[in-house]
Structure formats: structure tokens, C-alpha cells
Amino acid sequence: MPLEMVAIPSGTIAMKDDRTGRHWVTAIEPFTLARHPVTQEQYAAVVGAWPSPAHAPQHPVVSVSWLDAVRFCNALSLAEGLRACYTLQPGDTGADLIAGADGYRLPTEAEWEYACRAGSSAARYGELDAIAWYAANSGGGTHAVGAKLPNAWGLHDMLGNVWEWCTDLYDPQVYGDYRVFRGGGWADHERGCLAANRRRSHPTFAIDDLGFRIARSAAPSLTALTKHIIVSKETISDTELSAYS
Numbered sequence: 001m002p003l004e005m006v007a008i009p010s011g012t013i014a015m016k017d018d019r020t021g022r023h024w025v026t027a028i029e030p031f032t033l034a035r036h037p038v039t040q041e042q043y044a045a046v047v048g049a050w051p052s053p054a055h056a057p058q059h060p061v062v063s064v065s066w067l068d069a070v071r072f073c074n075a076l077s078l079a080e081g082l083r084a085c086y087t088l089q090p091g092d093t094g095a096d097l098i099a100g101a102d103g104y105r106l107p108t109e110a111e112w113e114y115a116c117r118a119g120s121s122a123a124r125y126g127e128l129d130a131i132a133w134y135a136a137n138s139g140g141g142t143h144a145v146g147a148k149l150p151n152a153w154g155l156h157d158m159l160g161n162v163w164e165w166c167t168d169l170y171d172p173q174v175y176g177d178y179r180v181f182r183g184g185g186w187a188d189h190e191r192g193c194l195a196a197n198r199r200r201s202h203p204t205f206a207i208d209d210l211g212f213r214i215a216r217s218a219a220p221s222l223t224a225l226t227k228h229i230i231v232s233k234e235t236i237s238d239t240e241l242s243a244y245s
Contacts, residue, residue, distance in 0.1 A: 005035070007032050007033065008030065008031050008033050010028055013026050013114040014057055024106050031216060032216045033215045034132065036213065037145055040055070046075050047068075047072055049204065051064055053208055054142075056144070059142040060157070063207065063210075064211060067088070076104050077101075083103050085097055095203075103216070104158040104165060105169055106215065108167050112182045132157070132159040132194070133161045134189065135188055136189070138160075138161075140186070142161055142209075159183055159194075161186055162209075165179060165210065166180040170198070179201065183198070
């Protein structure tokens with residue numbers, strides 16, 4: 001199964017944290033997001049490992065830490081001739097995003113929620129049994145990706161099946177290196193499968209209902225290049241610009 005990416009348009013997302021009562025609005029630049037979580041087969045093809053407790057090639061990979069997910073992103077980027085997005089920190093406690101890198105990465109939690117909602121302000125993008133594997137219908141485990149209905153932007157399993165790692169630190173003042181994950185998983189009840197839910201774990205912890213999907217920042221448009229790329233104090237010519245299109 002190929003890693004199919006979906007183009008996500010720019011916009012804004014209003015977010016909240018029930019734990020602190022904080023509300024905020026984030027602007028979203030265009031990006032691409034995987035249509036479904038990374039599968040066991042896809043993970044093994046890139047890094048040569050099958051960490052999930054049950055062998056099921058088309059199920060989401062689980063029992064992967066945040067650092068495992070970051071290493072996958074870097075390995076896939078390099079395999080496709082792209083610039084890796086992360087520099088791993090000493091001691092394997094975290095990783096830093098590399099500005100301007102064109103490779104694969106984890107979505108920010110704002111990008112994740114924006115893509116999950118797909119233009120809707122509802123708590124979910126459909127009736128739960130139709131869109132998600134969760135405690136009431138999962139039978140106690142993961143299922144093949146893409147079996148439930150997608151959201152309006154064609155993304156599957158944004159809720160249920162597995163929680164998904166995001167790039168962000170959860171609350172560094174209180175929780176240090178802990179990272180955010182989103183979406184709800186196969187073991188969660190209805191209340192766990194909401195677009196706004198935020199949870200956290202240490203970047204070295206691997207959990208049997210936690211996986212990830214990958215993202216990429218959109219390439220600069222030709223219009224943006226025309227406005228911003230300057231060489232020797234002169235705008236690049238039309239001929240030179242064609243090399244970037």
C-alpha cells in the first residue's frame with residue numbers, strides 16, 4: 001500500500017485545552033497529510049522492523065515511540081531524496097525540526113485537528129460507528145486502515161483505530177519532554193474519540209494503541225517565489241523561475 005498524501009488547504013483553527021481552560025487560534029499554511037496512519041507494512045519497508053504485537057500488514061503500526069516516528073520520517077525522506085526534517089537530540093530525549101527541510105515530518109497538533117475537522121466545527125466528522133474503530137466495535141484491537149468512512153477531505157481513521165503522535169511538546173513547563181498525541185484509539189470509549197481531545201506521553205514510550213501519520217510542508221508556490229526570491233538584488237527571471245515550478 002503506497003503512502004498516499006492529501007493536499008490540505010490553508011486556513012485557521014480554533015483550539016482549546018480542557019485541562020487548563022486555554023483557548024487559542026492558529027493559522028495553518030498549506031501542507032500535505034497521509035490519507036491514513038502508517039501501516040505495519042509501510043513501517044517495515046522503511047526501517048525494517050515490525051514493532052506491533054500482532055502481525056497485520058495493513059493495520060496501523062503501533063508500539064512505536066515518538067522518536068521511532070521521527071526516525072521513520074527522516075529515513076523515508078532520505079530514501080526519496082528529500083532533506084530530513086529532524087535533528088535528534090543527544091541522549092535520544094527529543095528532536096528538533098530543521099527549518100526549510102522538504103521531507104516528511106509529523107503534523108503539528110494544529111494541523112492535525114484542522115485536517116481532522118476538514119472544515120467542520122463539529123466534535124466529529126460523522127457518526128462514530130461509521131468513521132471509527134473504538135471500544136464498542138473494535139473487538140479489542142486495531143483494524144486495517146481505510147475501512148471506515150473518510151472525512152470531507154478524504155482522510156481515513158482520523159478518529160479511532162490508533163492515537164497519532166504530533167510534533168508538539170504538550171506543556172514543557174509542566175511535563176517537560178512529553179509530546180502530544182491525538183485522535184482516540186481502538187480501546188477508547190466515545191468520549192475519547194473527539195477532534196479536540198489532547199493527550200500526552202514521553203517521546204520514548206511505545207503504546208499498543210498509539211501510531212502516527214506523516215505530513216509534509218507544501219512547496220513554495222510560483223507566485224511566492226516571484227515575490228520573494230531575489231538574486232544579486234534583482235528578481236529571478238521567468239526562465240530561471242521555471243526551474244522551481
